[in-house]
Amino acid sequence: MISVENLSKTFSGTRALNDLSLEIEKGEMVALIGASGSGKSTLIRHMSGLVEGDPDSGSLILGGHLIQRRGVVSKRIREIRSGIGVVFQGFNLVGRLSVETNVTLGALGRAPLWRALLARFDGKERELALLSMEKVGILETAGRKAHTLSVGQRQRAAIARALTQKADIILADEPIASLDPESARNVMEILHKLNREDGLTVVVSLHQVDYAIRYCPRTIALNAGTICFDGPSVKLTPALLREIYGGNANELLGIEHVTEKRERAEQRVPRFEETPAHFAAAAL
Numbered sequence: 496m497i498s499v500e501n502l503s504k505t506f507s508g509t510r511a512l513n514d515l516s517l518e519i520e521k522g523e524m525v526a527l528i529g530a531s532g533s534g535k536s537t538l539i540r541h542m543s544g545l546v547e548g549d550p551d552s553g554s555l556i557l558g559g560h561l562i563q564r565r566g567v568v569s570k571r572i573r574e575i576r577s578g579i580g581v582v583f584q585g586f587n588l589v590g591r592l593s594v595e596t597n598v599t600l601g602a603l604g605r606a607p608l609w610r611a612l613l614a615r616f617d618g619k620e621r622e623l624a625l626l627s628m629e630k631v632g633i634l635e636t637a638g639r640k641a642h643t644l645s646v647g648q649r650q651r652a653a654i655a656r657a658l659t660q661k662a663d664i665i666l667a668d669e670p671i672a673s674l675d676p677e678s679a680r681n682v683m684e685i686l687h688k689l690n691r692e693d694g695l696t697v698v699v700s701l702h703q704v705d706y707a708i709r710y711c712p713r714t715i716a717l718n719a720g721t722i723c724f725d726g727p728s729v730k731l732t733p734a735l736l737r738e739i740y741g742g743n744a745n746e747l748l749g750i751e752h753v754t755e756k757r758e759r760a761e762q763r764v765p766r767f768e769e770t771p772a773h774f775a776a777a778a779l
């Protein structure tokens with residue numbers, strides 16, 4: 496579904512992506528992790544065709560469409576992008592428009608240009624927008640201006656927009672950064688559900704490794720623009736993260752959570768809330 500081959504990106508001397516290659520199959524849910532500056536956003540922006548790689552880069556293919564090759568973005572990128580849902584933080588909502596209009600605008604890529612410019616949609620598109628808002632639990636905000644939404648609701652509106660777009664790939668750049676734990680779980684659960692139930696391919700960049708372990712079977716870890724781990728998320732032990740990132744590992748570790756979750760996954764230790772009260776009391 497996603498194929499990146501020898502992608503490099505240099506920003507005035509900074510090598511943000513370093514000869515990076517990866518394959519993601521249809522229906523996978525993959526976490527992209529890495530310390531600040533490791534290249535997560537740059538990779539996602541390349542995947543969505545917003546940035547072109549260096550001229551010596553190979554190719555980047557999404558859903559069978561060539562996004563870019565040797566640093567040249569496809570001329571059909573607008574059309575291709577209509578099948579890719581991109582969720583950037585606070586990036587793709589128009590604050591003064593209603594939530595419903597924002598979500599319905601997801602259909603824009605599929606509408607003829609003149610209709611898109613006039614922002615006129617038929618009943619089907621509106622129905623799909625309402626269904627998408629319902630799916631992510633923000634239907635009651637439909638009539639509100641987007642700028643009045645909480646950050647978590649904005650993320651959900653952006654996901655609803657991707658659904659209206661009928662995207663089969665969702666690329667989400669740190670959709671849970673700056674969210675409280677409950678909203679973060681909520682957003683991750685929505686992505687997880689879309690992946691599991693609707694078969695969407697999801698790539699999500701995350702700062703916290705514990706969310707990757709919990710929601711994404713596979714993690715790709717970046718360090719200075721290079722892939723330093725690609726495999727089952729449960730293998731990302733604190734020790735391995737320290738080996739890869741040294742002092743930067745703490746940034747990715749909600750330490751106590753990671754240890755706890757890894758133990759849970761690997762040793763089948765019952766979760767705290769599943770531990771019988773008398774057992775927990777005995778442990779004190």
Ligand SMILES: Nc1ncnc2c1ncn2[C@@H]1O[C@H](COP(=O)(O)OP(=O)(O)OP(=O)(O)O)[C@@H](O)[C@H]1O
Binds near residue numbers: 506509533536537538
């Ligand atoms: N437009 C740009 N101009 C110059 N340098 C850039 C630009 N965009 C990214 N970089 C550099 O490329 C590197 C990778 O940045 P990127 O934003 O992809 O990292 P990130 O992993 O998303 O970090 P964060 O976790 O802080 O969001 C950094 O060194 C950054 O400073």
Ligand SMILES: [Mg+2]
Binds near residue numbers: 535536668669
């Ligand atoms: Mg980033």
